[in-house]
Amino acid sequence: MSNSAQRDKSLSPSATIxxxxxxxxxxxxxxxxxxxxxxxxxxxxxxxxFSDCEYADTGTTRTQALxxxxxxxxxxxxxxxxxDRSGTPLTSSQPLYGDPLTLSNLPLFTGAVPxxxxxxxxxxxxxxxxxxxxxxxxxEFRNAASSATSSRDRPSAALLxxxxxxxxxxxxxxxxxxxxxxxxxxxxxxxxxLTSKHPQAVLQCIQAAVLLANYFFRNKRILEGRYQASxxxxxxxxxxxxxxxxxxxxEIDSVLGLPGELPDPVDAxxxxxxxxxxxxxxxxxxxWTAAEGTPSHLSYSAPGDESIFPGQWTCGSMxxxxxxxxxxxxxxxxxLDNQPDNSKSVLSLHAKASILLEQxxxxxxxxxxxxxxxxxxQFFACFNALEQVIIRFLTELPTVQAFSTRTSxxxxxxxxxxxxxxxxxxxAPFLARNPSSRGKVVxxxxxxxxxxxxxxxxRLPIVDSVMGIIWAMVCQVLIREISASGRNASxxxxxxxxxxxxxxxxxxxxxxxxxxxxxxxxHNDARTQS
Numbered sequence: 001m002s003n004s005a006q007r008d009k010s011l012s013p014s015a016t017i018x019x020x021x022x023x024x025x026x027x028x029x030x031x032x033x034x035x036x037x038x039x040x041x042x043x044x045x046x047x048x049x050f051s052d053c054e055y056a057d058t059g060t061t062r063t064q065a066l067x068x069x070x071x072x073x074x075x076x077x078x079x080x081x082x083x084d085r086s087g088t089p090l091t092s093s094q095p096l097y098g099d100p101l102t103l104s105n106l107p108l109f110t111g112a113v114p115x116x117x118x119x120x121x122x123x124x125x126x127x128x129x130x131x132x133x134x135x136x137x138x139x140e141f142r143n144a145a146s147s148a149t150s151s152r153d154r155p156s157a158a159l160l161x162x163x164x165x166x167x168x169x170x171x172x173x174x175x176x177x178x179x180x181x182x183x184x185x186x187x188x189x190x191x192x193x194l195t196s197k198h199p200q201a202v203l204q205c206i207q208a209a210v211l212l213a214n215y216f217f218r219n220k221r222i223l224e225g226r227y228q229a230s231x232x233x234x235x236x237x238x239x240x241x242x243x244x245x246x247x248x249x250x251e252i253d254s255v256l257g258l259p260g261e262l263p264d265p266v267d268a269x270x271x272x273x274x275x276x277x278x279x280x281x282x283x284x285x286x287x288w289t290a291a292e293g294t295p296s297h298l299s300y301s302a303p304g305d306e307s308i309f310p311g312q313w314t315c316g317s318m319x320x321x322x323x324x325x326x327x328x329x330x331x332x333x334x335x336l337d338n339q340p341d342n343s344k345s346v347l348s349l350h351a352k353a354s355i356l357l358e359q360x361x362x363x364x365x366x367x368x369x370x371x372x373x374x375x376x377x378q379f380f381a382c383f384n385a386l387e388q389v390i391i392r393f394l395t396e397l398p399t400v401q402a403f404s405t406r407t408s409x410x411x412x413x414x415x416x417x418x419x420x421x422x423x424x425x426x427x428a429p430f431l432a433r434n435p436s437s438r439g440k441v442v443x444x445x446x447x448x449x450x451x452x453x454x455x456x457x458x459r460l461p462i463v464d465s466v467m468g469i470i471w472a473m474v475c476q477v478l479i480r481e482i483s484a485s486g487r488n489a490s491x492x493x494x495x496x497x498x499x500x501x502x503x504x505x506x507x508x509x510x511x512x513x514x515x516x517x518x519x520x521x522x523h524n525d526a527r528t529q530s
Contacts, residue, residue, distance in 0.1 A: 018034060018035075018036045021056070022034075022036055022055075022057070023036065023041075024036075024041050024044060024053050024054060024055050025054045025055070025056065026041075026043070026044055026052075026053060026054070027041065027043055027044070030043075038053075038055070039053065040053035041053055118164065118167075120167070120171065120174075121163075121164050121166075121167025121168045121170075121171065121174070122142075122145065122146075122163070122164070122167055123167070124166075124167045124170045124171060125163050125164075125166050125167035125170070126138060126142060128166075128170065128408075128461060128462050129166075130407065130408050130411060131408055131410040131411060131462045131464065132166060132211060132214045132215075132462060133210040133211060133213075133214050133280050133284060134207070134210075134211070135207065135210070135273065135276035135277050135279075135280040135347070136203075136204075136207055136273050136276075137269050137272070137273060140269060141155065145160060145163070155204060156189075156193050156200070156201050156204040156205065156208070157189045157193070158186065158189040158190040158192070158193035158204065158205055158208040159193075159204040159205070159207055159208045159211075161182065161185050161186035161189050161190075161208070162186045162190065162207075162208040162211040162212055162215075163211070164182055164186075165179070165182040165183055165186045165211070165212075165215060166211060166215060168182055169215065170461065170462075183215075186208070186212060187212065189208075190205060190208045190209060190212060190228075190231075193205045193208065202235060202239055202262065203239075203262075203273060203274065203277060205235060206232050206235050206236060206239075206277050206281065207277070209228045209229070209231045209232035209235070210228070210229075210232050210280060210281060210284060212224075212225075212228040213225045213226075213228035213229040213232065213284060214284075214464075214465070216228060217288075217465040217466075217511055218462075218465050218509055218510065218511055219510050219511065220510040220511045220514050222511075225288075226288065229281075229284050229285060229288060232281045232284070233281050233282075233285050236277060236278050236281045236282075239262050240262070241262075241274050241275075241277055241278040242278050242282075244271070244274055244275055244278065245326060245327055245328055262274075276347060279347055279348070279350075279351040280347065282351055282354070282355075283347075283350050283351045283353075283354040284354075286354035286355055286357065286358035287354050287357065287358075287418065287466040287469070288466070288469075289358060289361075290354075290357045290358045290360075290361040290425070290469075291466070291469040291473075332355060335352060335355065335389070336355070336359065336385075336386070336389055338385070338388055338389050338392060346403075346406055346407045346411060346415070349397070349398075349415050350411070350414070350415050350418070352393060353393070353415050353416075353418035353419040353422070354418055356386075356389065356390050356393060356418070356419060356422035357418050357419075357421055357422040357425060359386055359422070360386065360390070360422040360423075360425040360426040361425055363379075363382050363383055363386055363426065364425060364426060364428065364429055366379055366382075367379060367429050383426065386426065387423075387426060390419070390422050390423050390426065393419055394419055394420065394423070397415075397416065397419055400412055400416070400451055400454045400455065403415075403416075409455035409456070409460055410455075410460050410462055410463055410464060412451065412455055413451055413452065413455050413457060413460075413463070413464075413467065414464045414466060414467060416447070416448070416451045417448050417451065417452075417467060417470045417471075418466070418470065420444040420445075420447045420448050421444070421448070421470045421473060421474065423440055423441070423444040424441050424444050424445060424473065424474055424477060425473065427440050427441050428441065428477050431477065431480070431481060432480075432481075432484055438481070441477060441481075442492065442493065442496075445474050445477070445478065445493075445496050446492075446496060448470070448471075448474060448500075449496050449499050449500060452499070452500065452503050453499070457503050457506075457507065458503060458506035458507060460507075463507055463509060463512065465509065465511045465512065467512065468504070468509070468511050468512035468514075468515035468516075469515065471500050471503075471504055471512075471515065471519075472515040472518060472519055474500060475497055475500055475501065475519045475522075475523075476519070476522065478493050478496060478497040478500075479497065479519075479522055479523055479526050480526075481493050482494060482497065482526070483526045483529070497523070501516070501519060501520070501523070504516040504519070
């Protein structure tokens with residue numbers, strides 16, 4: 001049949017013609033013809049980019065719910081940027097919600113789950129909260145969460161929902177029956193919580209967004225994870241948590257304040273939580289932007305653009321205040337300028353390692369063969385300066401044994417892998433042409449594998465999803481190295497690759513499992529072509 005005949009047939013009265021507005025949401029956005037088939041139409045089935053196929057007449061879709069959340073977030077950001085135009089200041093006297101928060105007045109929890117299961121969910125969450133981005137003071141939060149009285153520290157419904165979601169997720173027996181409903185409620189409450197003006201609600205919405213982002217990333221729902229991570233970063237910047245104790249921050253009018261400015265923290269604990277919030281969100285943002293090859297949301301060279309490093313105040317205690325009038329400036333830029341500091345807390349090391357990976361991705365993105373002399377000179381000046389910072393950081397990084405007394409094995413694995421991955425990312429473009437780069441890549445890969453083996457990764461209940469990105473990146477570099485060497489490939493790269501792939505294959509995490517499948521395919525393709 002000729003092309004014109006086929007076209008005429010497709011336009012004949014006998015062809016299926018959908019009523020206006022009946023196409024699926026993907027086809028409507030792409031402005032292509034939809035055949036209306038369900039559960040998935042023809043164009044969505046044939047497209048690699050669209051695994052979901054949603055119709056508006058089936059009720060609120062996940063895409064529409066996400067768009068509604070984005071609208072609420074934009075509304076909250078606008079409020080923070082414009083300040084309180086109604087004349088009502090942001091003060092701690094405003095309650096988070098009209099009534100004290102208890103399980104009985106949270107619709108999600110009314111009789112849905114046995115009380116013993118909820119108690120177990122809280123216990124599981126607190127056991128692993130350090131591995132999923134919980135930056136609030138644990139003892140204070142736990143006391144507030146279990147208290148029956150109302151106080152300014154009462155956890156918001158959004159945060160409590162996200163906490164229970166993670167606790168239930170970590171128990172397969174309870175998760176099968178209740179995880180979906182907890183997730184729906186946590187997402188809804190987090191979006192609604194952004195409209196609150198209580199300063200604790202802002203901080204707790206940031207915390208809820210971080211927990212949801214890590215939940216979505218773990219479950220291979222990357223778009224929703226990016227949304228929650230972006231929401232957290234937007235609130236952090238709008239609330240000026242990136243300028244805490246900055247000597248270069250603009251002066252604040254004591255009457256009018258600045259748009260989005262939170263009132264002074266009531267004590268050292270609250271100030272510590274705000275500092276931790278910024279660096280937790282920055283580390284989350286940097287790890288995923290590095291994976292995507294996009295720049296960070298912050299310009300580290302801008303005056304006043306960084307808060308004090310976590311743990312730099314009084315040996316890292318959130319219970320002891322700063323010295324009167326203590327100020328800092330250019331925190332990250334000083335670190336990237338290879339200036340020493342006394343910040344050695346776990347969160348500080350995590351933030352620094354994520355900064356190095358993001359910067360390595362930023363630098364290597366600018367490399368291209370055949371650069372002019374001036375451009376090449378500028379590139380290698382940045383390259384060499386960053387390499388020196390990475391070398392110094394790796395030299396001062398605690399050993400696995402030293403880490404074991406300060407944090408969880410999962411955090412030990414993550415921080416060490418981020419640091420060494422920055423060296424791998426920096427030298428990867430030069431692997432085939434520069435023996436020195438090859439040696440540094442192999443050495444950093446070897447260090448990543450040694451930590452992987454030391455912490456017994458397959459026994460960890462939670463492995464940060466960023467590890468899937470790091471392992472996949474390292475495996476790709478090793479596969480290319482092995483393929484380029486052919487029959488002359490040494491045994492070490494092959495052994496390193498096999499060790500990482502074996503570990504990835506034993507971890508029960510949907511995202512890491514997906515990364516593992518990609519590496520297996522890449523490995524098989526490379527062996528077929530060799």
